[in-house]
Amino acid sequence: MKQSMNTKHMTRKDIAEMAGVSVSVVSRALNNSGYVAAEKKAKILRLAEEHNYIPHPVAMSLQQRRTGQILYYCKDLHNSFNIDLYYGMVEAARKRGYMAMINANVTFDHIRGAMVDGILLQNEFFVRRYLETYGKNYFLPVVGASFGNLETLSQSVPIVEWDIEGSMELLIRYLRKRGHRRIAYAGPYGYQNPNCRTVVWKQLMEPLLGERLRDYYLDTSASDSEGIMIADYDSGATEWLNEETYNNKAREAIRILLERGLEATAIVAFNDEFAVGLIQALEQNGKHVPDDISIVSFDGSYRSMTSVPRLVSVGPDFRLYGEKMVDTLVRRIEGQRLHYFSRVKGVIHEGDSVRRLR
Amino acid sequence: MKQSMNTKHMTRKDIAEMAGVSVSVVSRALNNSGYVAAEKKAKILRLAEEHNYIPHPVAMSLQQRRTGQILYYCKDLHNSFNIDLYYGMVEAARKRGYMAMINANVTFDHIRGAMVDGILLQNEFFVRRYLETYGKNYFLPVVGASFGNLETLSQSVPIVEWDIEGSMELLIRYLRKRGHRRIAYAGPYGYQNPNCRTVVWKQLMEPLLGERLRDYYLDTSASDSEGIMIADYDSGATEWLNEETYNNKAREAIRILLERGLEATAIVAFNDEFAVGLIQALEQNGKHVPDDISIVSFDGSYRSMTSVPRLVSVGPDFRLYGEKMVDTLVRRIEGQRLHYFSRVKGVIHEGDSVRRLR
DNA sequence: CTGAAAGCGCTTACAG
C-alpha cells in the first residue's frame, strides 16, 4: 500500500517512453482519435492498463477548456425538495457528459475557485444575490430555479420556473372534486405578502369564502415572520426558512385555526415540511388527518411520501425539472440557443391525507 | 449582457500587455509574492480590477498540483445524518483552504474525472467497494466514515469511526438513570446479525432481561431484511436502506411489540429515521411517546430535533466528526502524519421522547 | 502513420 501512495502519477510521457513512441501517439491511442499503427496502439493500451495510468483531469480540462462538471449551489440540504431536484439533475447531467455536484458553502466567494463549467442556483433569492455580486463581472454560465416569485429579475440569468400558480389551481381543484369548499391556507407569509401562493389562493377562494376569506388565511407571519426571506436577504444572516421555523409556524397556524373555530375541511400547506408540521400539531390537539381535516401541500418531495399519512402534494416532476435546468445550463455552456425562461408544470403526487367528502 | 457573454476570459497575458510588463510580473503582483515595483503593482491591480480579471482555477490547479477541492461521496442525501456530517465537513474544509462538495452520482467511474484532491466516503460499504474498484490501482487520497462495522477493512484507507458501542452504552445508561429496565431494541437487522448495535444491546440487556432478552429484540428482518446492506452489496442494485424501508420496518417492529404484549417502557431505535417511524406507528395504535413508551435513537441528526416529540438521540458532534474526517484527508493529501483509525464519541442530544419513571 | 511544436493559463527558479 505504501508504495502505491508514493508512486508518482503516471503521465502520457511515461507511457510514451516505455512504448518507444512520442506523446502524440500515446494521446491518439488513448483517445482513440487519429491514426495510430494497430500494434503500437495495442501496446500503448496494454502499458497504460498495466501501469494503472489514469488521465489527469485537470490537464485535460485546461486544454479542452471544459471541466465537465456543474455545480448545484444549494444551502438548504435538509429540505428534501432540493435533494429530489438534485437527483434529477445528476441523471440529466450524466446523460450529457457532465457530473453534477452540490456545494453548500456559506459564501459565493468560493465559487470563483470552483472548477466547474456552470452553476445551478437553488432559487430566485440566490439568483438575485448572484447577480449583485459575482454575476456582475464574472462570466460563468448560470441557471436559476424559481418558484413563482419572479420579481424583476434581470434577463441575464435563464430561469426554469415551477408553475406555482397552476399548482395551486390543481390543489384546489383536487380538493373541490372531493367535496371540499372551506379550504384554508397556511404558510409563513402574511396576508398582504405578494407571494404567488397567497395571491392565487385568495383569488381562487374568494368566490367560495366571500368575506370569510381572510379568516381562512392562517397568517403565521406575526412574530418574526413577514419574509425572513427579505429581512435575511439584506442582513445576510440566516438564509432561508428552515424546518424548525416551519414547525413553529405550523403549530401557530393550528392554534389560529382552533382559536377561530373555523370549520375548514381542508388546509393547503405552503410546502411539505409545513404540512408535516400541521399534521403533528393537529395530532397533538386530538385531530386526525384526514379523518378530521384534510391536508394538501406543495413540493411533492420525498418528504411527502414518507410522512404519515402520505401527503397529497403538488410538485414538479423532479426528473423533468432537473433535466430542464441542466439542459438549459448545458446549452448556455455550449453556446446553443436556449430559452431564458421556461416552466415546469406541477403534478399531483398522490397520498392519503385527503378525505373524500362526497 | 450579451457582450459580457462573449467577452473572452481575461488572462494574465492580457493584463501584462496592458500594463506593459511581463506575465511574471503580473503573476507576482496578483499573488502578492516576490518583488514588484510598487507603482507597477498598483497599476496591475487596478487593471485587473477594472477588467474583472478572474484567475483561471484550472490553470492554477495544474501548475500547483492542487485543486483545493474535496468530495464527499454520498448517495443517501435524504438521510439528514449525512447532511449534518457534510455541513461539518464544509466548515472544517473551509478553514483548511478546501472547498467540500457532495457527489451522489451513481457509479464510481465518474470519480476518475473529478477534479478533486481527495474523497470522503460515506460509510464502510463504500470504502470496501472503493478498495475493490478504483482504490486498487488509482491513487487518490481517501478517508472513510464508519459506524462500528469495521470488518476486516484493508489498512489502506484511513477510517474515522463513530463509536457505536459507547453510544449504545450512553443510551442504556440514560434510560436506566430514568428508571427504565425493560428496554427493547428495534432495528432492521436480525437477532443473529453481527452488527455492533445488536451485539452491544444484547450484551448490556442480558443481565436485565435474562431469558426474555430475545423477546425484547424487535426483529424486523423477516421479509426482505437480513442486511439489504449485504444483499445489495453483491448485486449492486439498491444501495442502502432508505427511509421507506425504515418506515415499514418500524411499523413491523411495533406490530411485534404489541403482538408479544411486551411491557417495554422504552425502545432503542436503530437511527432517527427508524425512531420517527416508531413514533408514528405507535401513534396510530393509540400509544403516545413518551407518555406510554419512551424512545431513544442513534444519529442525533437534524431529523431528531425536528421530530415531534424531539428525540433523545445519541450522535457524534457533527462539527467534530466532519473536522476529523477532513483533517485526516487533508493530512493525507498534504503528506503529513496521520492516524489510520480514529474515533469520535457519541453525545446525547436532548429531547422530549423519554419519560422519567422515577 | 509519426513526432516536433505550439498552446491551454498559470508559476517559479534564475540570470540579468
Add this chain to the structure above:
DNA sequence: CTGAAAGCGCTTACAG
C-alpha cells in the same frame, strides 16, 4: 526589481 524560459499534463493541427 524584471522577464525569458521551462514546466504542470494534455491536445491537435501540421510538416514530414
